[in-house]
Amino acid sequence: MQPAEQTGRDDSVPTDPASVGAALATWLEDLGLAEQLTAAGLPTFVRDGDVVSWRDPLSGERLADDRLLELDRMLRSVGDDPAHGVPVELVRLRREGRLRAALLDxxxxxxxxxxxxxxxxxxxxxxxxxxxxxxxxxxxxxxxxxxxxxxxxxxxxxxxxxxxxxxxxxxxxxxxxxxxxxxxxxxxxxxxxxxxxxxxxxxxxxxxxxxxxxxxxxxxxxxxxx
Incomplete structure (x- = not known):
């Protein structure tokens, strides 16, 4: 595992795939962005209590650990602190979704x-x-x-x-x-x-x-x- 100063992650951010997947899902839910994953063509997740399962958008199969970790890095890539990064694409899609609804009215x-x-x-x-x-x-x-x-x-x-x-x-x-x-x-x-x-x-x-x-x-x- 790379040192924290090389990965951009700190000790407060989980690094094992299961914990990363659960933390990522919770983060997106708290931001109100989980429903934008499908629109963005990104992997989606299903929650069963504390267990979170991430799925490949094309095959529907379980998302490989390396792809899950890459997804986490990508979504948290804006900002200096990976624990509080901004998933810009998902924010944009949410904004556009709200604007579309208003325009359709x-x-x-x-x-x-x-x-x-x-x-x-x-x-x-x-x-x-x-x-x-x-x-x-x-x-x-x-x-x-x-x-x-x-x-x-x-x-x-x-x-x-x-x-x-x-x-x-x-x-x-x-x-x-x-x-x-x-x-x-x-x-x-x-x-x-x-x-x-x-x-x-x-x-x-x-x-x-x-x-x-x-x-x-x-x-x-x-x-x-x-």
Whole structure:
């Protein structure tokens, strides 16, 4: 076993696989992050009293000890103290899950809703919606087999707000996950001093800043970029 100063672990953190697995499970439960493991494609665990069993996400078989220890190191890798590290990816997934739930609560239209706003048939609305998406002028999001049209991007007549056209194009061209685009456009953004992008874009004097922020996000999201 390596000395503590080389591993980054101290005497308060268990090192044998069984104890590590139990401590890791308890830690994630206390943080409210255990349910995010599946969404992140990570091993999951089942608790039977004090006994915790970790499972491989692909095979469903017991997770090998070396992989369990590596999982523990990875999740605790942010911060100087491994006993209080931050599982950033799981925190991000939890935040996105909460934001998705909020957006789904009345923040979208289906084809029939768009049709009512535009005063056209549902079939005509469906055709127009998908043609606009192909031109990268409309954001569509898939949810459990349904096509959602986030309503923030539409005006009172059901048309895409003109000031958002140059904002949507770089984001959609970069093939960013549509959920991430929806969340970014409707949440406070650091590049806009905490302003919500789609709201800031309503101001003609600020619209260019939103466009540049969208381009920056698109560039960071391209394959091979971080």
């Amino acid at each position: 009345g923040g979208w239209l289906d084809y029939a809703g768009v049709a009512r706003l535009r005063g056209v048939s549902e079939n005509a609305a469906r055709f127009a919606v998908h043609k606009a998406a192909e031109r990268r002028t409309l954001l569509l999001v898939q949810q459990e087999g349904r096509t959602l049209v986030p309503s923030f991007q539409l005006d009172g007549a059901g048309e895409v707000r003109p000031e958002l056209l140059t904002v949507l194009e770089p984001l959609l061209a970069a093939r960013i996950d549509p959920w991430r685009v929806w969340i970014w456009l409707t949440s406070p953004a650091g590049l806009l001093s905490g302003g919500v992008p789609h709201e800031v874009a309503r101001d003609p004097e600020e619209q260019a800043y939103v466009q540049r922020a969208a381009v920056a996000l698109a560039e960071r999201s391209r394959p091979g970029r971080r």
